Amino acid sequence: MAGSGTQVTYEHVVVVGAGVAGWCAAAAVAPHCRRLTVVDRSGGTSHAADTVDLPARVQRALLALHDGLAPLRTRPRPTAARRGTVGALCAEVSVLPHVELRLAADALWLTGDPAVRSVEVMTASGMERLRADLVVDAGGRASRLPTWLAQLGHAQPPVETRPCRHGSAAPGDDGEHPTAHRRLRYDRLCSVPANVVAVGDAIVTLPGHHAVGIAVAGLHATALHRHLARGPLDPSCWFATAHRIGDAAWRRSDTSSPFRLPVLRGLGRGAAAT
Template identity: 25%
Template structure:
């Protein structure tokens, strides 16, 4: 054993280790520092030091990332003042659908208030969060350092550290896996003789392709972001959002054989074939700043660590490592933040020494943060025939039909739009939409078709 402070013979009891310095890991480190004297974040990438920059461990950062209002609020609670810092860095806080040109699977949303949404580059978000978390002196990051396994306690029922590539193991009383979608925890647990979690998976085979642009400014433009959604009979869509002031990020999406191309030439052609020409019209005079980048592997996947009856003490899994979502609903970061808020609530009044033994309860509480987003993503994905996963049950099918009506209502009735975006932003639970007053409003639109022919632009926009 080496003699670094991490491995001081007395210190593991006051030491927590977080694997992965992405959003979930950094926020978790901040919260654990309220209970542990030292928190070490182990991050495989060498982290940028000069400012926000791409890094290979977060390849999804090249695709549009929106942070819904609930996520903004929770991150602000964990790191007071961060929203202003993000805005100073170039992020934008908009109202959706008010500030967007947004074509839903039914029709265009009117420009009415709904939910706040933070738009900016994922690199800016991670950079700003990291800077704020590292203001806490109990937290330090070991970057350029890969976790390769867990250290089991002598009792065979606990995790007491982490194995690192090319370095001595790190001893800790509490270990959090936040290594994201590539987490190796199931095999690490198996190596220690523990059970591995059941997995539930729904894959709609959604593909992404994204490209940065500059778009000539246009004083007549009345929108700040654009979203053309696909639907099962036309499963292609696109998002266009501003990133950090100067640039725009265009993300094209499509299911199965409709996955968007990653060639320079074909990108614009795909945009032209969407349900509305709005995205094509916005991009055809724009200057590309990059080639398109693709992303596949967008399945919803829940590793049910919360169901393990004899999971090890001193170990919890959060963020995408535990549950990831089809990214098209924009929920992953908000759920990661909600899970960390649940972790904070659980350990708030605990002695440090009691935290490791509470791992199973913490795992259940943090997992619960994923439920609403999981329900939304999987029931919507099950509308697509390409989707692989457990089939929709009767309740899901009834809810899908009702949600089609909610969508029609949200396109025409500002009150329904407000409640719909409350749910989509994870600010209010999905059953809000089943309240009697909402149901009455929704069902009063029963004659309006749920998949009307699409107009190129909404009436409130006028011609391009």
């Protein structure tokens, strides 16, 4: 299913992770696929991000994702959550007729090379293969994509870390409380299988900078939507874009307090070039 005038690029997309990055990514890909499945190994989703004040630039990015869903609606827009929040995006995406949410479904590995073709998922009923022509990893700091790449015979991305200097860290998309800044340099890999990308905390994690993490997730999703509007994703091109979006936050994260907006403003300017 896709809205009028929207290019349907994929038959079935699987988003791994129902956290902030996962729902933002789902909103981005929903207009570009006939079926969308969001899988999460937990038994529920959380929208604590809705309590975080975001700068206007990031709110506009989230609102743009909302607007992109308008042609897909078959029922009135949910009104429980304020527009421009992750909770509102979740509410809108989850009721779309071509979207399915699978909770307590643990994505264990990918199959297919040179192009990923399916995700193997453990559910209460046992193993299940979800065929997909695009997999978006939004699994947060617990992302298994590096392991999946190794299983497919590809190199794992270089990992850069540094200590977190802002005390207690807010949980990431995976619900864990990391103790160090970390980013995975997928942009440095010589080859990545087709049909698989990552977003949000699965690429860059900044403990103590919860608002910045939400901003990265939202801006990643906006850029993902723009890439998909041009046709099938080139993973190498995508990871270069994703790195540029998060790089401003990474470079300034140790020089600003967790909610200082200059970091967020830099993020927004970086995303504008994608």
